[in-house]
Amino acid sequence: MDLAATQFLGMISNYVFWPTLLVPGWEVSAERVAQVVDEAVRTIAARYASARPPCPRG
Incomplete structure (x- = not known):
């Protein structure tokens, strides 16, 4: 899972963190951050949903 x-x-971080450090004037609204995280x-x-182990039958 690492x-x-x-x-x-x-x-x-590719949308929120790095541009903030590297692009002058880059601003991201809280709504946009929420959308990126979602x-x-x-x-x-x-x-990874399909990577779950199968349910044991019993």
Whole structure:
């Protein structure tokens, strides 16, 4: 799950964190940050949802 965490944080930081440091005047609204985080959650959930182990039958 380290890979999933890194991917998740990378999606967020690539839009919110790094441009703030590197692009003069870059500003991101709280609403946009929430949208970026929501999209990252959806992307990770879609990718790793199928990686769940199958339910044991009993």
